Amino acid sequence: MTAFRYSALDDAGKKKAGLIDADSARNARAMLRDRGWYPLQIDDVSEQRGLSAGLFVRRLRSSELCLLTRQWATLLISGLTMERSLTTMIEQAERELVRGVLAGLRREILAGASLRAALDRFPGDFPAIYRAAVAAGEKSGELSKVMLQLADHLERSGALRQKTIQALVYPILVAAVAMVVVIGLMTYVVPSVVSVFQQGRQALPWLTRALIAVSGLIREWGWLLLLAVVGAGIGLRFAFRDDEFRLKWDTMLLRMPMLGSYLRNLDATRFASTLSILASSGVPLLEALDACSRVVVRLPLVAAIGDVAVQVREGMPLSRALMQTRQFPPILVHMIASGEATGRLGALLERAAQLQQADIENRTAMFTVLIEPIMLLAMGGLVLLIVLAVMQPIIELNVMIH
Numbered sequence: 541m542t543a544f545r546y547s548a549l550d551d552a553g554k555k556k557a558g559l560i561d562a563d564s565a566r567n568a569r570a571m572l573r574d575r576g577w578y579p580l581q582i583d584d585v586s587e588q589r590g591l592s593a594g595l596f597v598r599r600l601r602s603s604e605l606c607l608l609t610r611q612w613a614t615l616l617i618s619g620l621t622m623e624r625s626l627t628t629m630i631e632q633a634e635r636e637l638v639r640g641v642l643a644g645l646r647r648e649i650l651a652g653a654s655l656r657a658a659l660d661r662f663p664g665d666f667p668a669i670y671r672a673a674v675a676a677g678e679k680s681g682e683l684s685k686v687m688l689q690l691a692d693h694l695e696r697s698g699a700l701r702q703k704t705i706q707a708l709v710y711p712i713l714v715a716a717v718a719m720v721v722v723i724g725l726m727t728y729v730v731p732s733v734v735s736v737f738q739q740g741r742q743a744l745p746w747l748t749r750a751l752i753a754v755s756g757l758i759r760e761w762g763w764l765l766l767l768a769v770v771g772a773g774i775g776l777r778f779a780f781r782d783d784e785f786r787l788k789w790d791t792m793l794l795r796m797p798m799l800g801s802y803l804r805n806l807d808a809t810r811f812a813s814t815l816s817i818l819a820s821s822g823v824p825l826l827e828a829l830d831a832c833s834r835v836v837v838r839l840p841l842v843a844a845i846g847d848v849a850v851q852v853r854e855g856m857p858l859s860r861a862l863m864q865t866r867q868f869p870p871i872l873v874h875m876i877a878s879g880e881a882t883g884r885l886g887a888l889l890e891r892a893a894q895l896q897q898a899d900i901e902n903r904t905a906m907f908t909v910l911i912e913p914i915m916l917l918a919m920g921g922l923v924l925l926i927v928l929a930v931m932q933p934i935i936e937l938n939v940m941i942h
Contacts, residue, residue: 544560544562544565544568544582544583545557545558545582545583545639546558546560546568546572546579546580546581546582546583547579547580547581548572548577548578548579548580549577549578549580550575550576550577551576551577555580556577558631560572565582568582569582599664599665600637600638600641600665600666602694602697602698602701603698604635604638605665605666605670605694606691606694606695606698608629608633608638608642609670609687609690609691609694610687610688610691611629611632612625612629612687613684613685613687613688613690613691615628615629616683616684616687617684622649622655623646623649623650626642626645626646626649627646629642630642630643630646641662641665644658644661644662645658645659645661645662648661654675654678655674655678655683656671656674656675656678659671659674667834667835668830668831668834668835669690669693669814669817669818669831669832669834669835670690672818672821672823672827672828672831673686673689673690673817673818673821673823674686674687674690675823676818676821676822676823677821679822680821680822686821689817689820689821690817693813693814693816693817696813696893696897697810697813700809700897700900700901703901703904704806704900704904706908707904707905707907707908707911710908710911710912710915711911711912711915714912714915714916714919715915717919718915718918718919718922721919721923722922722923722926723758723762725923725926726751726754726755726758726759726926727755727758727759727762730751730752730755730926730929730930731755731756731759733930744933745929745932745933745936747925747928747929747932748929748930748932748933750929751925751926751929751930783839786839787839787840787843790838790839790840791839791840793838794838794840801903802900802903802907803837803838804838804841804867804868804869805869805896805899805900805903806837806900807836807837807838807841808841808868808869808872808896809893809896809897809900810832810835810836810837811832811835811836811841811845811868811872812872812889812892812893812896813890813893813897814828814831814832814835815828815829815832815889816886816889816890816892816893817890818831818832819885819886819889820886820887820889820890825852825858826849826852826853829845829848829849829852830849832845833845833846833849840867841867841868844862844865844867844868847861847864847865848861848862848865851864857877857880858876858880858885859873859874859876859877859880860877862876869896871892871895871896872892872896875888875889875891875892875895876888876889876892
């Protein structure tokens with residue numbers, strides 16, 4: 541059976557729209573005519589998804605996945621079957637891409653597949669942690685509870701991502717405006733002003749001469765500099781596909797005084813949150829560690845998680861294996877050790893994830909507070925240098941006249 545989205549006119553001439561399951565588009569039209577409706581349009585939802593994915597978006601947005609998960613959990617708690625809950629969400633969804641994903645899941649489940657197997661058909665839309673937690677929920681019979689936990693996890697991750705992006709928007713905007721202002725001054729304003737001094741026989745100060753040289757460089761070779769920057773960006777993008785280069789780059793970033801600690805705590809938050817929800821869902825520890833290695837960004841920490849999995853497989857406690865890597869914050873390691881000792885690993889992991897996220901939010905807020913005056917001072921200092929370079933010859937000329 542395939543899901544078709546239809547629009548039709550009923551016997552009163554009122555337009556109807558929705559989803560219908562049929563073997564083919566012809567059968568879907570026949571089923572609508574049996575209801576006394578006149579079909580206007582019949583579309584295969586899965587084909588619409590393929591078109592959308594190929595031309596525009598290849599996967600669900602994080603906000604969409606979070607909303608779908610919470611709606612799904614609510615419908616299951618209300619007593620709806622898996623098929624009915626998916627049908628309801630398909631009718632509720634606004635984007636064709638979302639409807640295509642849900643219709644694909646519904647088609648797989650109607651064919652007899654488990655929910656985990658259906659999710660595995662859409663790995664780009666449902667991350668590894670999502671599929672592992674759902675599989676554990678199916679085995680334990682607490683799928684709705686697990687999906688609520690997943691929704692909470694996705695909301696926290698989305699909030700953290702949003703705060704990080706908001707913290708970076710202002711400095712990037714200020715830097716872009718400063719760059720445009722400086723280029724405008726160096727390209728149009730400075731040459732017209734400084735040309736007056738160049739026509740005279742006055743010896744120009746070194747700052748003015750440097751400004752003239754930089755202005756000439758930008759005017760004559762600015763396009764080449766722009767191409768060089770673009771080329772460097774493209775080269776870096778290709779270089780990041782090499783794991784060895786990425787490993788060296790990430791190692792350098794993690795060794796930087798303030799940035800390294802921030803990035804390490806950010807990955808530790810992802811690790812703790814993922815391991816918390818998987819451990820609470822009953823996912824085996826080794827499988828949970830494998831999922832954690834896919835959500836961590838920095839390669840040194842990914843390698844550390846791989847070493848931890850090897851040690852745990854050989855019988856070493858998780859906390860001790862994490863401590864030996866020296867890649868994770870001590871508070872996280874100690875809380876995991878306490879969870880292992882008390883048998884409350886999932887709860888303490890969740891608490892550790894909350895503490896790590898609070899630390900990241902505090903660091904982000906501090907970064908935002910500090911970066912604003914620093915960017916303004918840098919921009920003001922650069923403009924001041926340009927003004928001094930222009931005004932210095934005028935001041936020296938006035939001194940010579942008097």
